Amino acid sequence: MKKYLGISLAGLVIIFGGYYLFFIQGSGISGFPIHPINESDNGYSFNKTDIAGNSSLPIPPLLEDKNPDPDKAEFHITAQNATKEFISGVETETMGYNGNYLGPVIRVRNGEDVSVQVENNLEDEITTIHWHGLEVDGDADGGPHSGIQPGESWTPEFTIDQPAATLWYHPHPEKNTGRQVYKGLAGLFFIEDEVSDSLDIPKEYGVNDVPLIIQDKQFNENGSFQYELGMHDVMNGLQGGTMLVNGAVDPYLEVPKGMMRLRLLNGSNASVYELHFSNNQTFYQIASDGGFLENPIEMDELILGPAERAEILVDFSNFKDGDTIQLSNKGSEFMKFVVNGESESNYAIPEQLTTIEKIDPDEAVRTREFVFQGMGPMVNINGKQMDMNRIDEFVDIHETEIWEVSNESGMGMMGGTVHPFHAHGVQFQIIDRDGNPPPLNETGWKDTFIVYPGEKVRAIATFNHSGVFMYHCHILEHEDAGMMGQFKVE
Secondary structure: OHHHHHHHHHHHHHHHHHHHHHHHOOOOHHHOOOOOOOHHHOOOOOOHHHEOOOOEOOOOOEOOOOOOOOOEEEEEEEEEEEEEEEEOOEEEEEEEEOOOOEOOEEEEEOOOEEEEEEEEEOOOOOEOOEEEOOOOOHHHHOOHHHOEOOOOEEOOEEEOOOOOEEEEEEOOOOOOHHHHHHHOOOEEEEEEOHHHHHOOOOOOEOOOEEEEEEEEEOEOOOOOEOOOOOHHHHHHOOOOOEEEEOOEEOOEEEEEEOEEEEEEEEOOOOOOEEEEEOOOOOEEEEEEOOEEEEEEEEEOOEEEOOOOEEEEEEEOOOOOOOOEEEEEEOOEEEEEEEEEEEOOOOOOOOOOOOOOOOOOHHHOOEEEEEEEEOOHHHOEEOOEOOOOOOOOEEEOOOOEEEEEEEEOOOOHHHOOOOEEEEEOOOOEEEEEEOOEOOOHHHOOOEOEEEEOOOOEEEEEEEOOOOEEEEEEEOOHHHHHHOOEEEEEEO
């Protein structure tokens, strides 16, 4: 007995010691590791003049709809191994959908019947494709139960039944999500509807309506990157010192003197971004994860946790040809906008965007508690780690519930880590954060929200789709380590 006790104590000392060395040393403000670690901490030592950057921002193509019926859509997607030069002359092994990195944009309409043929051409590994933010039944959701074997395909079918929104898709295989997303498997999924049609906002895709998939990578000295987890990565998730936008390093986008609509996705594995413009100009957020906000929100900084999305309107009218404005994360510039020419259209900030029917908390039939706990390989929710054969929560279909998510991770004075909470197949409305009203840009529909150490967030939702779904931390290394559970709606 003493022997096993000694081994256990020694193990705890090693874990706590590693936690202190890597978690605190790599942490951000107040001990919270929400900042990407510096380039010097990453083995990023090549000269930035070697980067295949300062190139025009790549715009993901719109995926062709193979069905001519206006009420139906059919798409084909292939997950495949590839290579890509992020650094000039250096090829990195990657993964992509229908290409060498990331994937095309799927654009559908509310009410449309959709089928997607997904082929797995990856070498010797299972994958899935999860429609992040889409409200569909569990058998079409693409979680870890929907594994696609190499050389095989999966064709989910579903009807779009939610308002216009910027969603995304990515793999979700058990214990291998972080690696596959990091290697490049991700893409955007747009829903349009009568509201988005009617709004007088930029909507010409790739011209004044532009997607920005923001990620960060750890590059090796030779300019390649690979997915290898050190202690810091196990503790905090894999964070890198080099930012990519749509798969490009330091890109630029030419913009006219006028209004631009930017659809931003934090597609990182773990980093929380604090985004602002180098001239500190304001912008207006018009949409969050699940669609339009009721009113535009004027802001000068946007905080996005992993998997969160936001649509913003930025006015470049007051600049001169040749002026450049940088997009920054915590003061580190990673993308520039170059003003060139006049806009063909004049837009004003709308006074109202849509109407959101608020869910009355009194309608909730129950409150469930979800507690983020542990660190490193010991991360868990409610003291349990993911078990594919166990259903953790049973939910009655069409009922409204309050989910109370709290973050008790960390070791007291050693701080803690931010955890982004995500649930599949449903959109939430945030009731409060520690009893206080949420920020105005969190008053719309949310499928992912960050929870700071010691914080408690209450969110409400009505569960209208049946099946087995996941809830988890969207730091992908935490998800893969078991910070995930399953709920069944029936």
